[in-house]
Amino acid sequence: MATSAQTWSEEIVEAAGGAVQLVKGGSGEPLLILHDELGHPGWLNYHQALAQDNTLYIPSHSGFGETVRQEWIMNMRDLAGWYLEVLDDLGLDRVNVMGMSLGGWLAAEMASMSPQTFKKMILVGPAGIRPPTGEIYDMFLVVAKEFISKGILDQDATSEFSTICPDEPTPELVERWEVAREEASRLSWRPYMHYPGLPHLLHRLKTLPTLVVWGKEDAIVPLSAGQVYQENIKGSRLAVIDNCGHHPEIEKTEEFLQLVKEFLAA
């Protein structure tokens, strides 16, 4: 999106015993955004739109981007526990949260540990649950570009595709992907991209307003996993977007924003 002035900033903050990279922008009520398995993709159109009414907090997870890796973290529940302390240190409490893919799984784990931390939760194509039908696409058997491509249903119709997946990625971007892939591997190699106990642990979220957004043609995490999320979080809503892959926020930005804004405003 063309803007005359950059509306976001990036800083390194000390939190939970280490340096954490934090992108921050916009104004209004805080909205924590938890990035996916390839790290924060940069400030995209949906960030810009949400920043009109929200102050976005986009940290990089342990080991991703410029955030120092906490060597003791060996799985997603370790990461979730550590992240709760990061939020303490950032002063974020009763905060709205939005997690994409692996970041959605992370949000769900954190919520199951500490439901009161979040005010409202938005999960976008979250990993974390073994789909009853289909399989979660294996990101480690393909290179990053192929994985990103697989996540978008219609690349030609997706204006930001060339931003998130350029034909000729810079060495810096390639390195960022590789760092992210290694950290994603540390969190999710086996069982791949899910935790068997999660559906049961989600029962605790009886009072957390939750919106689950899914692209109907998601080729990374099958929609059937979304139904399990919806069934196990009482009162949650599963919103399915037609003709859309794993990234509704990028592929169907307008529909996505409408859903999110309505949910946050309600």
Add this chain to the structure above:
Amino acid sequence: MFIGYFTERPYQDERTGFFGATGTPIMDLTVSNEAFDPILAAGLYNRYLDEKIYAEEMGFDGLMLNEHHNTAFCMGGAMNVEASILARITKRAKIVLLGNIIPIWDDPLWLVEQLSMIDMISHGRLVSGWVRGTGRESVSHNIEPHYNWERFQEAHEFIVKAWTTPGPFRWEGKHYNYRHVNPWAKPYQKPHPPIWLPGVVSRDSLMWAAEKRIPYIMLATEMDPTKQAFQLYHDTAAEHGYESGPQNLGYLWKVHVDETEELAEATGRKYVQGPSNPFLAGNEGTVNPALVNLPGLTSRRRVLPTQAVATAARGGGGGVAGVLGRPYEQQIADHTIICGTPKTVIPKIRHVLEYIRPGSIFFWDGDGAMTHDDAMRSLRLMGEEVIPAVREIAKELELPGPFEVDPATGKSIDPTPDETSQ
């Protein structure tokens, strides 16, 4: 000089269409085992064992085995099974495992027991190498690639302790936990079988071997970078307070000997005509860039001069620069394939020995599309002419092997009488 024999045991089945540079190119982990024929494979397994037995008869010091998973280029998916058979049916040669892929097993105690049994059944002829394995190994047995190096080191420490420390003891590590370690089977050799390390890529592994005084075997690399990597070993040894020598270093490369120069060339070209093998230069098939760069498997910045991982392969669809696709003629020219009659082969081997100065060598033969007859002709000529000549050259060049000079101390080892009573 220690002289060993190696073949990768390819799955040779013309019906698959995998054969040859013009055949179906194989990309790692994309070929279904639907193509596998156990009747045909039964013959191949026995053929490769027969060739090992004949190699011992022909005077080789070592019979080398390796292990890969989920692939047609190496049928040794459970190398310790082959080693167990060789332990019983051979008499003299060392059984050189290069090596067990220790990070990919969740239960290294099982290896402790298997290897002890092989060592006992062979009356102390086991050389127990370790490797870290490639991406296909981590994927096949589903072990975290990012912990490969940590698991390697912990498994090594655990296995050595289980071999040498009276049990029972408890092990609470980062990756392995045992409440009662007390394997009844213990190794024949004391304190434990020699441990060697083969490799091509990782600086960490080579420097670790040098630090631990473990012999390092370079696998089919080009001569200049091999020499540089060997120098890194010697430098690291010096930093750790000892002087390494030829006894600490080994080199495996492709050597085929035949009755005439014409037959040698025709047969040598079969190296690049078998089922694609990512380690057989000129016949790599199609590289799977995701597997080459499995996240965290090898430090991205700490590779040896023998293999630089190209940036292009990591994010995009490119291959690995520099090391792949070298044609047969180029490999002949740079001596990474040596092929000919004994008369022409011996001086070329001498050149390699003079240049990189290893104490152990392994002739990689009988591979690709080579038949049993091809392998047996070469083995016979190696035994009759090449091995005796190479031993003389090694004496002249002062290239002791690790059973002549102790790699850990640099001191001569008294030759012990053969313990071959079976």
